[in-house]
Amino acid sequence: MRATRSSHEPPGISEGVPSLYFTGHTESVLRRAMPHDGVGAEQVSEQALDLRTTLAVLRRHRGLLVGAIALGFAAGVAYSMLRLPQFSSTSLVLLPPPTVASTGHSSSRDAATQVRIADSDAVLGPAGSAVQPRLSARQVRKQVAISSPTDEIVKIRASAATGASAHQLAGAVADAYVSFVREAASALDKTALAELGTRADSLGTLLDNMKSEIAKAKDRAAVETPNSPPGRREAQVLGELTVAQADLQLQLEKVLDEKAAGSQPLASDVGAGATVIQVGPGEHPALLTRLVTWALLGALLAFSIVAAVLLVFARRDRRLRSRDEIADALGSGVIASVQSRSPRGVPGWTSLLQTYDPGTVDSWALRQALRQLASDKAEPIAGRLSHPYSVTVVTLADDPRGLAIGPQVAAFASSHGVVTRLVGAQHQESAAALWAACSTAPGEEIRDGLLVDTHPDEPRESELTVVLAVVSRSQPSLEGVPSSDALVLAVSSATATAEDLALLAVAVDEAGLRFDGIIVADPDRLDRTSGRAVQQDRPPSNAPARLTGRALEGRARVADFRRRLQ
Numbered sequence: 001m002r003a004t005r006s007s008h009e010p011p012g013i014s015e016g017v018p019s020l021y022f023t024g025h026t027e028s029v030l031r032r033a034m035p036h037d038g039v040g041a042e043q044v045s046e047q048a049l050d051l052r053t054t055l056a057v058l059r060r061h062r063g064l065l066v067g068a069i070a071l072g073f074a075a076g077v078a079y080s081m082l083r084l085p086q087f088s089s090t091s092l093v094l095l096p097p098p099t100v101a102s103t104g105h106s107s108s109r110d111a112a113t114q115v116r117i118a119d120s121d122a123v124l125g126p127a128g129s130a131v132q133p134r135l136s137a138r139q140v141r142k143q144v145a146i147s148s149p150t151d152e153i154v155k156i157r158a159s160a161a162t163g164a165s166a167h168q169l170a171g172a173v174a175d176a177y178v179s180f181v182r183e184a185a186s187a188l189d190k191t192a193l194a195e196l197g198t199r200a201d202s203l204g205t206l207l208d209n210m211k212s213e214i215a216k217a218k219d220r221a222a223v224e225t226p227n228s229p230p231g232r233r234e235a236q237v238l239g240e241l242t243v244a245q246a247d248l249q250l251q252l253e254k255v256l257d258e259k260a261a262g263s264q265p266l267a268s269d270v271g272a273g274a275t276v277i278q279v280g281p282g283e284h285p286a287l288l289t290r291l292v293t294w295a296l297l298g299a300l301l302a303f304s305i306v307a308a309v310l311l312v313f314a315r316r317d318r319r320l321r322s323r324d325e326i327a328d329a330l331g332s333g334v335i336a337s338v339q340s341r342s343p344r345g346v347p348g349w350t351s352l353l354q355t356y357d358p359g360t361v362d363s364w365a366l367r368q369a370l371r372q373l374a375s376d377k378a379e380p381i382a383g384r385l386s387h388p389y390s391v392t393v394v395t396l397a398d399d400p401r402g403l404a405i406g407p408q409v410a411a412f413a414s415s416h417g418v419v420t421r422l423v424g425a426q427h428q429e430s431a432a433a434l435w436a437a438c439s440t441a442p443g444e445e446i447r448d449g450l451l452v453d454t455h456p457d458e459p460r461e462s463e464l465t466v467v468l469a470v471v472s473r474s475q476p477s478l479e480g481v482p483s484s485d486a487l488v489l490a491v492s493s494a495t496a497t498a499e500d501l502a503l504l505a506v507a508v509d510e511a512g513l514r515f516d517g518i519i520v521a522d523p524d525r526l527d528r529t530s531g532r533a534v535q536q537d538r539p540p541s542n543a544p545a546r547l548t549g550r551a552l553e554g555r556a557r558v559a560d561f562r563r564r565l566q
Contacts, residue, residue, distance in 0.1 A: 076298025111148035163282025323531025334531030335517035336369035349437035390484035405490035414450035421462035
């Protein structure tokens with residue numbers, strides 16, 4: 001690498017500490033990425049899913065979700081076709097309106113109480129005994145659903161394998177309920193009449209005693225002078241006794257009237273007039289209704305299961321998808337986003353080198369990337385592609401889409417009249433097919449203006465040298481990589497974790513180098529970030545915090561982040 005490192009260092013960084021600024025980014029990334037205090041890496045790396053992230057995960061796997069919905073829909077249709085339809089019959093029991101007692105107060109009825117009575121073993125047991133074949137109370141409870149649409153209606157819905165069985169069961173439950181409440185009311189009536197008789201006898205005894213006291217008071221008043229004090233006192237007592245006698249007489253007549261009329265307490269008004277008003281025939285839903293219902297249920301269940309599994313895996317997924325995340329993890333900005341071509345074998349790599357022709361969008365992205373890397377390194381010439389003299393493209397092992405970026409850059413430059421040499425600097429097993437394609441014609445043009453080579457130390461005449469370095473994820477090293485004017489990382493979306501990029505950043509920093517930019521291969525289609533600047537260089541934002549909802553001042557946030565970074 002030529003002595004161009006100082007041109008990338010921030011102002012104020014001395015030659016004695018050439019990588020202090022970059023090391024700060026690296027240490028910050030390592031502190032966020034590595035586990036500490038006994039907490040496992042998986043626990044630390046679990047990501048919190050908000051609504052936007054959840055929708056992004058579902059949209060990213062919408063093909064799988066559509067397939068799951070279609071499969072659930074088909075399963076629901078198949079189930080509705082194979083499952084025998086259940087016949088159902090509905091019976092209605094009409095309850096009498098609340099009665100008004102002689103005191104003028106009306107009774108109140110609790111519909112929930114009537115439902116619990118109808119669903120009790122005292123009702124369901126006799127109902128099960130009345131049908132053929134006989135059923136236990138537990139079996140009947142599984143086949144019936146009891147509700148109360150209004151305070152005066154008890155609705156009983158019975159289900160069975162045949163229409164006749166459903167009709168018979170619904171009627172049996174309704175009859176058993178009516179019989180139970182009538183018997184309960186009859187028992188209450190006998191008790192109430194006995195109480196009325198006892199009360200009438202008690203009032204009669206009191207009335208006889210009152211008549212005896214009145215007779216005695218009249219005898220005492222007869223021997224006294226009317227205007228004398230004793231005479232007036234006896235007259236007053238006689239008046240009070242007469243009023244009390246009249247009150248007792250009224251109470252006794254009322255009790256005798258209730259007993260004679262056979263009136264009953266308020267609690268027994270249900271049994272006195274409960275009537276079965278309907279027992280519907282056994283019917284089953286139409287075929288179309290069953291198909292639609294079960295199909296929709298199957299589709300909803302399949303969608304819910306697959307979505308839940310996807311969200312669980314997304315929560316534990318540590319791979320970086322957005323350009324901003326990649327830029328923050330490495331401490332360098334994204335200079336281009338390109339769609340990759342990832343060949344599978346030697347013929348595919350050979351075809352890519354010979355025929356690669358990017359579209360307009362990718363062509364402009366690669367042109368901008370080379371122009372940015374060529375800054376202060378080569379004089380721009382009108383009609384010619386601006387580029388550095390040499391560029392090292394670093395990619396991680398087992399990242400085929402990122403591996404394709406280096407050859408695509410070389411093929412693109414050669415297609416624009418730049419004599420380009422593609423050099424394989426490190427031979428990783430994951431790039432064996434590419435090295436084999438390059439070794440078929442070492443030092444020869446594989447297309448006009450493009451030379452391929454696997455020996456970086458052999459000098460070749462070229463205007464642009466693209467050095468391709470494939471490094472290990474666990475132990476990255478740039479040993480044996482020749483020096484160049486620019487160093488870039490080619491990485492694809494959702495293949496590298498923050499730990500991978502942090503380890504690579506440390507290795508580059510320890511080699512006395514620094515990245516000039518990142519090229520992201522196949523960016524996520526839902527990614528709206530650019531990655532042009534790392535976190536502390538982005539414009540301040542006054543967006544409300546996710547948890548508190550309070551807006552923080554942008555400058556204060558940037559200053560706080562820089563203090564923590566130092």
